[in-house]
Amino acid sequence: MSGYSLLIEGVSKTYRGSTRPAVDNLDLEVRPGEIFGFLGPNGAGKTTTIKMIVGLLRPDRGRITLDGCDITKDPIRAKGQIGYVPDNPDLYDRLTGIEYLNLIADVFGVPQAERKRRVHDLMDMFELGGAITDIIQSYSHGMKQKLALMGALLHDPRLFILDEPMVGLDPRASHLFKELMRKHCDRGNTVFFSTHILEVAERLCDRVGIINRGRLIACGTIEELRSLHRTDESLEDIFLELTGATTKPETNGPGLTTDREGR
């Protein structure tokens, strides 16, 4: 056991036909009980990284372990630890909401009494009760997003992985969801999510990682990033500076790195 909920070691991925790696020699560790924000501009490699973490893409090089399970070598056990919500919640349109949740609960082996309690709790929280027996095709984008979140939380995953989770949520659901993420982590679980909403990352995350052109260019707490840049600037300013400027790389001790160009 590595002691990390999520450990990414030297992971690279280049799509066929492309000369530039989408993810380039990425090292990252996320500890139990942590909310980790994964930030980066469009095309930086966030979604590629997340897809490799959940087993939708295979890395060309490197290793990803989830609670000690290698996602490539032992994918079934590793996937069993994960609750995953993609950036675009395309679900089975012809199922009803409850049928989808039951499918997920069956696949993850959630016992009957437990799933009943959790479904009711989550329906209450996301206010999806009135629509749960309707087919998903009739849901709005936000409702699909809520259902995808419910499905991902149903088995109380050790590692909750979300690609842009706030998109489509109304302010109330968004607020409740942030509380839920905190509570989830307080129970020793881990949340890893990508976002463009830097305020959310700033307020919610224990640590953030900034990726640009496939490389991790900064990683640490918000305070660590500020002290590194010797500034009181907001995360947005730091983010813009890191992803927009071209200056020489810097290294600042274990677990805290910056590399403005991703080199």
Add this chain to the structure above:
Amino acid sequence: MVRRRLLSLILAQLNMNFAISHSRYYYLKKRERLWEPILIAVSIGILAALLAFGVFRISSAYYDAVAAIGQGDLTLILGILLSQLVVLILGFVLVIAVFYFSNDLSILIPLPLSPAEVLACKFSVILSNEYVGLSVILVPLFIAYALKAGVSPVAYTASAILVFLALPVIPLTIAAVPAILLMRVANLSRRKDVLVMIGGFLFIIIIVVFQFFVQTRLPGPGEENEFIRRVLSAANSLVSLVGRQFPPSIWATRALGSAGTLPGFLYLILFLGVSALSLAVLFGIGNKAFYEGVVSGFEAADATRKKLLAGQFPALRFHQRSPARALALTEVRLFTRTPVFVLNGFTGFVMFPVMFIIVFLVGRVGESGLKDLWSLISSLPDIRAAGALVVGAYFLVSAAFSSIPFTPFSREGVRNIWIPMSMPVSGRTISLAKALGAEWMITLGSLPGVAVLEYLLRLPVGYLLSGVAIGVMISFAFCLWGCIVDMARPMLNWTDQQKAIKSNLNTALGMLAGIVVTAILGLVAKIVFATGIPGWAVVTGMGVIVTGILGLSLNLTGAIADRIWCRRHRI
């Protein structure tokens, strides 16, 4: 301006339909799996060439037979009429799929376009698909006729091109108008999917019955004398019969047969004019009813929502199932709730019993294509044992022609494939679940056909159940292998659900495999019967063989599925 806009739209639709940019990007730019398009193109090319050569030979032979009695044009009439009937039957489902279940409707409808413009670009997609299919039949037919009849080359070629282009228009319009009206009515109902399926099957049954009554008037093999007598009889000649049933096929024939003459030119004008008119009628109806059908579909979906206060949740059912059972159930639910899948997959299950019933109601077994089957069964020493094997074979043939077993991953599409891929289940479990779901649908779908067979063959219960057991086992093994093929090379990028199954090479592979396996098992049974072994022993032996095949398939496909599923990390 409108013309340019329309042309741009149509070109974009055709680009998506034939995946031109997609192929260019993956095969030419990214150079991924270059062997795949080459292999597919070579395979399709060989098959198309063989089919075209066959059509050419049959058309030439047919021309020689009918030209002897001065009716050479019948070659063209038959070819054109049958092509149009096929377009008509398949066109209905195609129209519903492309007009109403395309992924891009929510993009097209908000654009500043008239319903007729959207309809026109969607119609062009259907038409282009029909051209591809028809070219294999009509081009060799037209060439064979030209060579035999000695036509004027320039005028005939020009007429042939125009006739070819206009040929699918009228039958597609005939299919499209009721489809638009059906969708308009169905979308007002809460049970719209059920209505679409019932309406679709009714239309197909009506056309099959119509086709049957036309075909029973056409000559069968070995009936040349009767055929000549009928043709020579002015009161009941085939030409006049066909002409009465569907005049455009006569106009098209006359336009080609008399190409280069004034009557030929007039018939060509008439054919093209009526085709254009039918298009105008379609677009006219479409302008009024197309958007209403599509938009009311969106409205009906939202209007069904029950407004509940917090805590007033409906009584929900929570049954715990194994992952395989849960996935199999989901497979069945997704398939049976998608009208386009049902209309494609279940058509055979509906058509076969209907055709059998019609054949026997009018007592024309001897004149139908079932003659060979009956003579084979009757020639066997034990009709009960042979009947049991026919029942078993029916499951396999139904499975092969349903397109259900060879498309389970393709049907997920690029939108949904992430769901099974991110689940903590093995390839073995996924493939078993999908095969179970497919088998469940095939078994249920085959039951009406089995009931009809039982009515005809009067099999004892033991033989009937043996036949069903053999059928279920062999079709389940078939489903397992179908899952493997589709898991290895799923067609995930599709714009409408029709493409996921009908434009999928896996479907054609499944049909071919089903025919080959049925033929091999049939041959084995025939050889064993010929040795004089008692019928019950043949059925038992076949049961043992099929059990062995299933056992082997379960083991092999599980292991293969695990390997493929682990490698399948690219979405």
